[in-house]
Amino acid sequence: MDIMELLKAVILGLVEGLTEFAPVSSTGHMVIVDDMWLKSKEFLTEPVANTFKIVIQLGSILAVVIVFRNRFIDLLGLRKTKKETSAGQGRLKLTQVIVGLIPAGILGVLFEDYIDEHLFSTQTVLVGLLIGSVLMIFADKFAPKEPIVTTVDQITYRQALTVGMVQCFSLWPGFSRSGATISGGVLTGMSHRAAADFTFIMAVPIMMGASGISLLSNWQYFTLDALPFFVVGFISAFVFALLSIKFFLKLINKVKLTPFAIYRIVLVIVIYLIYF
Template sequence: MRLLSLWEWFAALMLGCVEGLTEFVPVSSTGHMIIVDDLWFRTSEMFSAEVAVTFKIVIQLGSVLAVVVLMRERFLNLLGLQGGQGGETGERRLKLTQVVAGLIPAGAMYLLLNDWVDRYLFSTETVVIGLVLGAILMMAADRFRPRQPKTETVDQITYRQAILVGCFQCLAMWPGFSRSGSTISGGVLLGMSHRAAADFTFIMAVPIMAGVSFFSLLKNWSYLTPDVLPFLATGFVSAFVVALISIRFFLKLVHRIKLVPFALYRLALAAVIYFIVL
């Protein structure tokens, strides 16, 4: 196992931080990764395109682990491993079957269209389009949301809301649209509070992202060589730590400022990518 150069440590740290900061905030992690992707071109020749793909899978798992840690009691309740009521009111709690219902639309869409999306939609141009369209959806959600949310907490979500939010999650297959941006917007339009929509978004994201990452990692298992493990581990840890901080901050912030500020940021990011990267 060879030692990483100073630049390689820096690249792993920075890429992990970008992933952790943006994966669960509605600003599009894909859009940000495009901006910092040239870090790959300045790392050593040992990091091939296949290693780059493996690295991105690993740092995504770091972000997923952060959600599991932050919402561990919720997941234990869903799995029946912890007693007591999960809801703030003590009346009822989110059920595992509701989460599964929300996952069905995106899961079916992934099985049907994933290869087509990988082949035709992953480009800088489509990411810019996704950033803009996602921003418009987020502004529309804040503009046309009910004055008084019917669903204040995640434990009050109905099966109908769960399934429809799952349909909004399908929009995230378009690169740059943002999983959290599309699902939180959908939840708000369906009468959820911003916090309830965000909580449900994060809960749904864990199984689908973990599953996709797991199978992708199996396909790229041969690239987990001793020489690249320090690089992967650095990215994983930095993504995990930064995601812990950013998710906590976002859940407190979204209740106060809603979605429009994030939408305006996405439009600015789209402009930066269009004029500088393209």
């Protein structure tokens, strides 16, 4: 395998790592760079390319686990947690995360085949990017000026369920899971940072489940020819996702969602010009 192929793996890992958790839609970005691997050398057939997407997504998941490692340790009950606060809120519970996952989980199972067959075209991704941008701008405009919930530990079950229901929009490729869930969170009274933390925590079981199932179905494509490409892409996605998550969490309360929405609208125009 030559250096150019490995460079492509780095670039694709970079795109995945930088866009997976920011509210800009990694799917929308991958549409732009898809041809970089699908038109690559012979070993990168379409099934291998699809497997590569799963591998680099796992790199992004690992980055979230690292950033929120203490939170996941607490959620899984692997150490004693502090007593509840004087306000009686305590810490975020695993059951609240599960409540947030249920709506999209049910719809995802029911409509998985339809989504895969009909919603992964460039046109549908553009629609998702555009409508998702409108939701994000709406959320910034109509969210309470003073958030009721400033940390993820103050989230209620009702808020978790509401965020989970809004997350269903992200089943439409291009809508963006983080864009939908952060919007839903701030509309229920969460700060942007609290909504982002909850979004990232929920993303891990969703992405691990989907990636795990896909890996089991595509294990035969981990050949010696493709393995260096996979490894380089995984590492690239992990490193850039780690940097992206830390930067985004520091930034989100200051800039909110609208700048990302504007960027997405510009992206729609760029993709349209490229493909149409």
